């Protein structure tokens with residue numbers, strides 16, 4: 001199986017894409033905002049200030065118009081020269097307004113318009129200058145022929161400029177709305193893209209995790225099966241070996257002993273030969289005992305003959321004698337017949353737990369409890385010794401094998417330091433459902 005690719009690359013790509021989208025959108029928005037600022041201050045504000053000046057000029061021109069009309073019609077009780085002061089005042093104001101206005105000159109303005117306005121203005125005032133030296137008739141003629149015409153030219157130009165300013169402003173407002181619309185649209189696209197990138201990255205990472213998880217689960221299952229096969233195979237070999245040792249060698253050695261005994265009886269008492277044969281017979285007997293012991297160690301025959309319950313009792317007795325440890329045994333309930341295939345694993349777990357007490361617990365007492373209830377065996381091995389090291393240098397093969405066996409039986413095992421010191425091994429195994437291997 002190929003090791004799956006790491007999800008880091010996917011995550012990095014997702015991150016890069018998201019950051020890229022943020023950067024692009026930010027730049028775009030900033031450029032749009034500066035466009036908005038330009039439109040706002042350069043066009044709209046300037047147009048408004050310019051329009052104010054144009055209205056001021058229009059107002060002045062209207063006043064001039066009224067004065068010119070009064071002068072021609074002669075409705076006021078004073079002569080034409082009496083208007084001079086008013087004209088000077090209006091001229092001053094007009095000049096000021098024109099100077100401010102030409103300083104603003106919005107983008108929509110053409111130089112020709114400016115020239116036209118300036119020309120009409122100059123012509124008007126140079127003609128108006130002659131007004132005060134003329135007699136009444138000449139003055140009225142000058143007003144009708146020239147001054148009115150120039151004033152009207154100026155009014156028309158100013159009106160046109162006002163209209164242009166309004167149009168330019170309307171266009172700018174529309175453009176601003178267009179920009180808002182564009183930014184809004186792009187915001188939607190941006191949010192959509194980022195959400196999609198996040199969702200895609202998340203989905204890829206989840207899919208990757210799922211694959212990883214599956215392959216880990218698969219490997220774990222393979223390992224479990226393998227461990228089960230190894231342990232079961234080992235037990236099969238041990239059982240066969242034990243039987244061979246017991247049956248073959250045992251029989252041969254027993255026969256040898258009987259034959260030697262027969263020979264011994266035929267020899268003269270206290271003869272040297274008889275003593276020699278006796279010695280050989282003793283050796284054969286010892287060897288037979290050893291072979292029996294080995295056979296029992298490899299696979300205790302009590303397991304097959306008497307079942308687990310009796311085997312535990314037998315083993316505890318054997319263990320007591322062998323090690324000198326004080327074993328407190330408690331049995332609760334009566335178990336069903338637990339055959340060899342389950343029994344061997346429980347037996348081996350008990351064996352390993354007790355051997356660990358001898359080897360590691362530094363104590364002289366151990367408590368063993370076997371509780372049988374319907375369909376379940378709970379076995380506890382408890383000591384009040386040193387307890388498990390806080391951080392074991394290595395987990396020994398003994399504890400691992402205990403766990404494997406428990407798993408093989410479909411049971412659970414807890415190996416822990418007990419709260420009041422010492423170590424506790426608690427095994428719980430289901431019984432009688434053919435959980436076997």
Ligand SMILES: Nc1ncnc2c1ncn2[C@@H]1O[C@H](COP(=O)(O)OP(=O)(O)O)[C@@H](O)[C@H]1O
Nearest residue numbers: 356357360361386387388395396397398399423
């Ligand atoms: N009853 C116990 N009391 C104290 N320490 C224990 C006990 N059982 C196991 N241990 C600790 O756990 C370790 C692992 O045990 P095990 O897997 O059986 O390996 P081994 O017995 O070969 O050392 C032991 O080395 C020991 O430190």
Ligand SMILES: [Mg+2]
Nearest residue numbers: 356396398399
């Ligand atoms: Mg051990």
